Amino acid sequence: MTRFAELCGLHGPAREQAAQRTARLIEAAGLELVRIVWCDVHGVTRGKTLVASAVRRALDEGIGMVSTLMLKDTSDRTAYKVFERGGTASLPGFGFANNLVLLPDPESFHQLPWTAATGWLRAQPWFQDGTPVELDTRRVLQRALARLDKAGLSMRCGLEVEFHIYRITDNTAQVDPEQAAWPGLPPQVQMVHPGYNLLAESAFDMAEEPLRIVQRTAQALGLPLLSLEIELGPSQVEAVFDVTDAMTAADNMVLFRNGVRQALRHAGYHATFMCRPPFPNIISSGWHLHQSLVEADGGRNAFQRETPRAGSTPADAAHTLSDLGSHYLAGLLEHARAMAVFCTPTVNGFGRFRPNALAPQSVLWGRDNRGAMLRVIGQCGDAGTRIENRIGEPSANAYLYMASQIHAGLDGIERRLQPPPATDSPYGQADAQLPTSLGEALEALRSDAVMCDAFGRPFIDYFATLKTSEQQRHDAAEDKADFHRREYFSRF
The missing domain is CATH 3.10.20.70 (Glutamine synthetase, N-terminal domain)
Incomplete structure (x- = not known):
């Protein structure tokens, strides 16, 4: 048989x-x-x-x-x-x-x-x-990586993941059958550090117990954890992971996010990877994706340039990035609005795109510029040269996030697109703005023929149907704060 x-x-x-x-x-x-x-x-x-x-x-x-x-x-x-x-x-x-x-x-x-x-x-x-x-999202990334492989390339990714950890003070509402609802309520919580003291050692000391759980869980699962950090926001932290191939990075993100939430819950903590928890004075969480392409023959960083292109200035991508890297960067910019919904897929996440908040607003790139959507890191001769995408939220589906980068970047390579000069004013005037709502982001995706063809129209229609349901329920909700509390804080 x-x-x-x-x-x-x-x-x-x-x-x-x-x-x-x-x-x-x-x-x-x-x-x-x-x-x-x-x-x-x-x-x-x-x-x-x-x-x-x-x-x-x-x-x-x-x-x-x-x-x-x-x-x-x-x-x-x-x-x-x-x-x-x-x-x-x-x-x-x-x-x-x-x-x-x-x-x-x-x-x-x-x-x-x-x-x-x-x-x-x-x-x-x-x-x-x-x-x-074929609608399985891991298979979507497998197809994208196969396309990259045909071009003689593979993808390497490093992860910077911000999230919030709270101590559970009362779980009554969440488990009380008289208060059961669809979706249900989250637990009552208190902060593990007061925030607004970036990388403060004393704040780490306050949050050490839950961060030790994060550390031990990640390491016991074999994840390449490099550091745990105190972020700016109240009760906000960050985990940084070493570079791996793209599929391993995506699998690691799925395992980390879901494993850490469960491990912390066992110890009396509530971890959330939603972008903006439903409290006043919070700071949004992002997921910064560091990416580069590697030549299949020899493993050399395909973004690396040995010397600046003749006649270039530091504002030019080709001053640091290889020609292939410059084209890839241009592809990410060309399809930024369309890929935004794969990087930031919730109603909640679009509240992060605010000026002067270390989160992007516009479709721009910058050289080591944390206000720009895309941050180019590295120097000529640097094997660590890479592009950091700063528009992701930590609840994003890892497979779709990475697949969107591949499809956008490959279009830039295939059409030999050229990026504009680097920005020195990421919150100033720009030709294109990132979407400001889930609905706008879905419309931007539907109107981008290249991205729709790359993902496949059946997948785009399927994904848009699920996300439109989310948007419509949010629009119909009388209490928007309660929607975010139940829909995201309780579940993500």
Whole structure:
């Protein structure tokens, strides 16, 4: 009998060895449960928990997953009318809450450090006939990386992730059945440091207990954590990760974000990766994505330039970036408005784009300029030369964020686009502004033919349907603050 992994074209000697190795690790560690986890379009991990003895079979045959999990907006409402005739006509393979199959990757095994005798495996969804579900966001990044590979390039990424940690003071409202709602309330919290004292050692000392949990969780999961820092805002912190290949970086972001929230919750803390928590005087959180391209032949940084281009000035991209890097930069600028919704995908996140707030407002680049949307870092001869995108929010889906960079940058390379001079006034006048709302960002995406074709029109329509549901519910909410509290603070 054909195994499901064979039907998908995945089974082979290497995968069989990996599956056997994972089974041995589970047995040797005395694990009782293993979570089979998938990352949804909103960056949230979902899945099923198997008893340890059921895992080996799941590695070959997968486990069933209701298809409506892929059709949820941020409130967990199904955005398609799955039980009406034609309700999923635009989504071949979906309908009537049918089953998909989650197939775990045996190479992704981790033992969870915050809960007893529990393992973790990353999975991706497949249709029951063994064909891939192309709407899966990890598959979207896989396609983008395959396109990059055809150009003889790969992507390297480093992560700077800001978020907020609060101590839970009262969880009554969240678990009181008399107050249950859709979405539910978050817990009552207090800050772990008062803020407005950037990188203060005394503030780190105040927040050391939860930050130690972050540190130990990240390291136990094998994540390349470099530093933990006190950010400017009240109760705001930052985690910085070393550079890896793009897919590893995206997988690490998913694992870090969801793992840290759970580990801190076990210890009585509430961590949130929403951009702007629902309190007065907060500072928005960003997710700064450092990126460069690497030549497949030899691994050289393709953005690196040895000497400035003749006749260039420091305001010119080609003074520091290679010609390929300059074209890539120009592509990011060309499609900045369209890719914004993949970098900042929530209603909440667009409140971050304010002047003089270390967050961008305009479609500009700058040389080591933290007010610009794109910050070019490095000097001639510097193997660490890179571009930092500063428009991301920390709740963004990592796979879509990175895929948007690849598609935009490759268009710049293929059309040999040239960037304008670097800005020295990031909050001054500019030809193009970043979108100021989720609705505007979705419209910018729909109107960009290059990005729609790169992601595929079916995916764009699917993504826009889910996000439009979110925008419409926000517009209809009488109490906007309560919407943000329930929709994002409670869940992200």
